[in-house]
Amino acid sequence: MSGTVIFFLVLYYVVVLGIGYWAMRRGGGEDLEGYLLGGRQVGPIATALTLQSTSMSGYMFLGAGGLGFAQGYWALWYAAGDIGGGLLNLSVIGRRMRKMSQMMGALTSIEYLEKRYPSPAIRLVAGVLTIFLLGFYVLAQLIAGGKGMALVTGISYPLALAIAVGIILIYTFMGGYLAVAYTDFFQSLVMLVGVMWILIAALSELGGLTAANTALSELDPTLLSVWGRGLGFEGQWGVVAGAILIFSVGYMGWPHVVTRHMAMSRPATARRAGFWATIWSLFFVPAPYLVGILAILILPGLDDPEMAIFQVAGQLLPAAVTGLVMAAIMAAIMSTADSLLLQTGSIASRDIYERFINPRASERQMVMVSRGLVVAVAVIGYVVALVEPPTVFSIVIFATSVLGSAFLPAYVCAVWWRKANTPGALASMIVGATVAFVWEYAGLVNTTELHPMLTGVVSSTITMIVVSLATQTISPVPAYILDAMGVSSKVGPIPERFLAATEFDLANEAAAVGKAIEEDSQDG
Amino acid sequence: MFGLPFETALLVFGFPVFWILYMVVFLYVSRRWDRDSATEDDAS
Numbered sequence: 001m002s003g004t005v006i007f008f009l010v011l012y013y014v015v016v017l018g019i020g021y022w023a024m025r026r027g028g029g030e031d032l033e034g035y036l037l038g039g040r041q042v043g044p045i046a047t048a049l050t051l052q053s054t055s056m057s058g059y060m061f062l063g064a065g066g067l068g069f070a071q072g073y074w075a076l077w078y079a080a081g082d083i084g085g086g087l088l089n090l091s092v093i094g095r096r097m098r099k100m101s102q103m104m105g106a107l108t109s110i111e112y113l114e115k116r117y118p119s120p121a122i123r124l125v126a127g128v129l130t131i132f133l134l135g136f137y138v139l140a141q142l143i144a145g146g147k148g149m150a151l152v153t154g155i156s157y158p159l160a161l162a163i164a165v166g167i168i169l170i171y172t173f174m175g176g177y178l179a180v181a182y183t184d185f186f187q188s189l190v191m192l193v194g195v196m197w198i199l200i201a202a203l204s205e206l207g208g209l210t211a212a213n214t215a216l217s218e219l220d221p222t223l224l225s226v227w228g229r230g231l232g233f234e235g236q237w238g239v240v241a242g243a244i245l246i247f248s249v250g251y252m253g254w255p256h257v258v259t260r261h262m263a264m265s266r267p268a269t270a271r272r273a274g275f276w277a278t279i280w281s282l283f284f285v286p287a288p289y290l291v292g293i294l295a296i297l298i299l300p301g302l303d304d305p306e307m308a309i310f311q312v313a314g315q316l317l318p319a320a321v322t323g324l325v326m327a328a329i330m331a332a333i334m335s336t337a338d339s340l341l342l343q344t345g346s347i348a349s350r351d352i353y354e355r356f357i358n359p360r361a362s363e364r365q366m367v368m369v370s371r372g373l374v375v376a377v378a379v380i381g382y383v384v385a386l387v388e389p390p391t392v393f394s395i396v397i398f399a400t401s402v403l404g405s406a407f408l409p410a411y412v413c414a415v416w417w418r419k420a421n422t423p424g425a426l427a428s429m430i431v432g433a434t435v436a437f438v439w440e441y442a443g444l445v446n447t448t449e450l451h452p453m454l455t456g457v458v459s460s461t462i463t464m465i466v467v468s469l470a471t472q473t474i475s476p477v478p479a480y481i482l483d484a485m486g487v488s489s490k491v492g493p494i495p496e497r498f499l500a501a502t503e504f505d506l507a508n509e510a511a512a513v514g515k516a517i518e519e520d521s522q523d524g
Numbered sequence: 525m526f527g528l529p530f531e532t533a534l535l536v537f538g539f540p541v542f543w544i545l546y547m548v549v550f551l552y553v554s555r556r557w558d559r560d561s562a563t564e565d566d567a568s
Contacts, residue, residue, distance in 0.1 A: 073532045080535060084543035091550045095557060213527030226531045268557040271550075278547045282540055491560045 005152055008323025012190065012330065013167065016183050023179040036107045036346055037263040038178035044264075044272035050184035050335075051260045051273065052086050052280050053191060055251055057137070057336035058144025060288045061195075061329045063393035066306035068292025072216065072223030074233055075289045077240050081248030082285045086277030089251045094261045094270030096415035099488040101262040103498040109255040109343075110351040112262065113407075116414040116481060117425040120355070125426060127351040129406055129433055130255050131373075133399050134344045139381040140395040141337040142168070145330065146385060147392075151310045152326045158386055165382050168334055172341045172374060177263055180338050187331035188280065194328020195287040198309060201316040202294040215297050223296065235449075242451015246397070250404030250453060252411055256343040306392055344377055345370030397452075398440050405432035405456025409464040415489075417468075418482055421475050424468030432460025 033039060042050070067075040097112070106112035110130060114123035145168065146161030153160065206212040216223045220230075227234040251257050264270060288309060295308035302311060313325040349370040354361045361369075406429045413420035436456030439445065445452060487494060525533040 073528070073535065076535055080539035083540055084546060087543060087547055087550065091546075091554070095554075095560065210527045217527065224528055224532055226529075226535050266560065268560040271554045271557045274550055274554075275547060278543060282543070286536070286540075491556055493560075 004319035005323040005326060008320060009326055009330070012324075012327035016186065016331075016334070019183045019186050020179040023182040033107055034178070036177055036350075037259070038181055040102065040263055041265050042178070042181050042260075042263045042269075044269045045276050046181050046185045047260055047264050047269055048086065048090075048273040048276035049188040049280060050181040050339075051089070051257060052277050052284070053184045053188035053332070053335040054260070054339040055085060055247075055254070055257055055336075056082075056191070056284065056332055057396065058141050058148075058329065058333035059392055059396040060191075060285075061309050061332055062144045062147065062306040063391070063396055064288040065292035065295065065309035066304075066391070066393055068289040069295050069302065069305040069308040070292075071228040071232075072220075072225070072293055072296070074226060074228035075292065076286065077226070077243040078247060079286045079289050081244035081246065081250075083281045084278070085248045085251045086281060087274045088248055089257065090261070090270040090274040090277060093252055093258065093411060093415055094264070094273070095267040096488040097258060097261040097411070098264050098267040098270065099494060100415055100484055103484045103487065103494055106262065108346050108350055109259045109262070109411075110347050113410055113414070113425070114351075117410070117420075117422040118478065118481075119422045119426065122422060122426055122429075123351050123355055125429055126255075126407070126410075127347050127355075129429065130347055130403075131344055131352075133403050133406075134256060134340045135377050135381070136395055136399040137403075138337055138340045138344070138377055139384055140392045140399070141333045141340070142378070142381045143385045143390075143395075144392050145333045145337075147307070148310055148326065148329050148333075151307060152314070152322065161382060161385055164330075164333075165378050167330075168337045168341070169375065169378050172338045172345075173371065177259075177342065180335075180342055181263065184335045184339070187335040190324075190331045191328045191335075192280065192284050194325045194331075195284060195291070195309075197321060198291050198313050198317065198325055199287045199294075201321075202291055202298060202312055205316055206294060206297055212294055212297060216293070219296070223293070238448070238450035238454055239445065240451075242401075242454035245457060246400055246404060246451070246453040249408060249457070250400060253404040253406065253408030253457075254400070255347075255403070255407060256339050258411055259343065341374045341377065345374045348373040401440060401451075401453040401456055402433050402436045404453055405436035405460050406430075408432070408457055409461045413464055413468075415485065418477060418485055419468050419472060420464060421468050421471060421477050423471040423475050424464045424466075427467040428460045428464035431463040432456050435459040 064075065064078070067078065100116065101112050104112065104115040106115050110123055110126045113126050114120070142161065142165055145164030146157055149155070149164055150157045150160035203209060203212065206215065213224060222229055222231050225231060233239055261270065264273070291312055292305070292308045295302065295312050298315065299308065299311050302308060310329070313322050317325060349361075349366040353369045354366055358365065409428045409432070410425045413425070433456070436452045439450070439452035439455050444450070484498060487498065525537070528536065
């Protein structure tokens with residue numbers, strides 16, 4: 001184990017903890033809005049980089065590199081959509097969701113769904129689904145952290161995994177959203193520097209991109225094709241479409257990512273954040289896939305493709321730089337894991353415990369529930385990662401396909417389609433999640449040549465449209481929600497009548513009571 | 525280009541160009557968003 005590597009890793013942790021502590025002291029955690037959304041005061045660059053570093057997880061350093069190593073240039077279909085994922089997210093729903101969430105007084109992305117589609121069932125289904133899927137996603141981060149740390153430091157996998165879980169837990173407990181956002185900002189820069197350093201080192205080792213491609217072509221010409229090694233994906237446009245969609249439009253369906261819109265300092269922040277997100281992605285996103293492809297030449301006898309980037313770093317870079325790269329990898333893992341755990345805890349405490357179990361819960365009780373669930377998810381993740389760790393790639397593709405399929409139409413239609421109603425959103429979430437889950441679990445990708453993300457999103461979108469239109473008469477969208485949608489669609493300040501979010505809650509309650517009275521009178 | 529077949533070069537370089545164009549169009553279309561604000565106080 002290199003002392004230099006450990007020095008840089010420790011230095012990185014100290015800096016991250018210092019930034020987190022500074023963010024906590026800076027404020028924003030005095031009340032629930034401060035803790036969960038940083039008091040809605042996050043600016044454009046911080047918004048862009050927390051959005052991107054949360055979206056780009058340990059998958060980028062393990063799954064992406066592994067895919068490049070296994071399939072050659074075919075892997076770049078995933079990068080093709082991913083480059084624009086943040087921009088698409090901010091440009092389509094960013095500004096409107098920021099305004100709507102403030103008008104509705106929503107503090108979590110699941111609460112936002114219930115207030116837009118008024119029904120407890122929306123919050124229950126969305127909350128349970130999100131906790132389950134984010135738990136899976138956290139598992140991928142734990143495995144990535146454990147595997148990476150074991151390889152670089154030389155300690156055993158179980159011990160490395162325990163250290164990774166411990167660090168992530170301490171770090172998550174440090175503070176609320178503001179601490180997460182500002183540490184994400186720093187970590188996104190470390191990720192960018194780290195991955196670019198490996199890419200440049202790999203290209204230098206092989207004499208440049210053209211020389212590397214010539215060598216790959218001599219080894220196996222299909223590695224340069226857009227259809228994968230041995231042309232294994234030839235003509236499978238359904239799989240290609242899913243690969244592009246999953247990390248482009250898919251981000252709009254991830255509850256832990258769309259929360260970033262709700263925390264922006266102003267609705268217009270989405271504009272400048274879109275610019276910075278694109279600049280960052282243009283450099284960062286393709287790099288891990290390319291390093292994985294170049295690893296075919298640098299490490300021809302590699303046993304575990306997901307270790308490609310770690311091994312290339314270890315072989316080509318001096319110890320100090322390897323320490324920096326390891327810090328970058330841990331940054332990718334931690335910047336996603338802390339957001340996932342914070343969201344999972346927030347949803348468990350506010351959307352499930354307070355909403356359905358103990359409506360009079362104090363903030364202290366809610367924090368205890370939140371932290372209890374975070375520890376439970378981490379412990380379960382540790383056991384699964386230890387006993388039978390699946391590949392990071394397979395977990396991330398599974399969790400993100402189901403998340404995107406379940407929630408994409410609900411979040412997009414919430415601000416764009418005035419006829420999107422509660423039955424439509426509920427049916428869309430259930431159908432989208434079920435189709436993507438079954439497609440992945442039953443292995444239908446191979447037999448149908450269709451990606452689960454594609455089938456999931458298409459089925460959830462069709463369901464949203466058909467069910468919403470079919471139930472307009474029995475479940476129309478309430479007038480106060482249509483009013484809020486009208487305000488969010490226009491450029492201008494939020495009217496005074498919407499700024500007291502309690503009015504929106506009262507309107508929600510009144511609608512529910514009115515409906516109950518109407519049903520009673522019909523029964524009578 | 526860089527020893528890549530045409531389709532692969534299109535995949536590697538075409539998509540980034542597409543997203544840059546998308547960003548330029550977005551920045552143009554949203555040029556008035558700066559007038560937007562969270563509250564009426566901010567606007568004044």
